Amino acid sequence: GQSLEQPSEVTAVEGAIVQINCTYQTSGFYGLSWYQQHDGGAPTFLSYNALDGLEETGRFSSFLSRSDSYGYLLLQELQMKDSASYFCAVRDDTGRRALTFGSGTRLQVQP
C-alpha cells in the first residue's frame, strides 16, 4: 500500500519562510506532487519532483530525496493569500495512474 504523512497545521507570519514536510511509503515510486487548495476551492497543481533535488517556481520550491522517501514544499515571502491547505501526493510505478494524497497541511499566515 501507500501512505503519506504531513503535519496537520502550520502557522507563520507574512514575509516569513515556511517548510511543509512529507514522508511517504509506497510499493514503488514515480514522483511527488504538491497541490494547494483554498477553502471551498479546487486543488491546484504547484510542483512535481521525480528526481532528487530542488525545483524552484517563483516563491515556491519543492525538494525530493528518494533515498529518504521524503520531500518538502518551501514557501518564501509568505503572503496572506497563501493561507490554504497543501497536499503532497505520490504516483507509484506500477502503472496505476491515480495519485495517493496525504491528509493535507493547513497553513495559516498571520499578519
Place this chain on the structure above:
Amino acid sequence: GAGVSQSPSNKVTEKGKDVELRCDPISGHTALYWYRQRLGQGLEFLIYFQGNSAPDKSGLPSDRFSAERTGESVSTLTIQRTQQEDSAVYLCASSLALAATDTQYFGPGTRLTVL
C-alpha cells in the same frame, strides 16, 4: 471551456435516493479521475478513465458507486441508495495522461449532503 467543470455544485438528497454527478473535463484530456474528499481530509481516489474505459476502479467503495464516460469527454458518477457516509465533496480531475508529470487539473467539486 478553459477548465474542468462539474455540476451540480451542491446537492442535498435524502438517504436512499440515487444521485448523478457530472464532470466536463478539459478538451483533449484523455484521462479523467474521480476523487472524494471528506471534510478536513485528503483526497480519496475513486476511479480512473483512459478514454471511455476504466482500467482502475479500485477506489470505488461499494457496488452502489458506478461511473461512465462517453465520447472521451463527459463523465457521470452515480451513487445509488445514498447513505449519510457518502456526504463529501466529489472532485473530478483530467489530464493529458503523459507518462511523466501528468499534471491533474481539478474541477471545483460537487458538495453532496445526504440527510
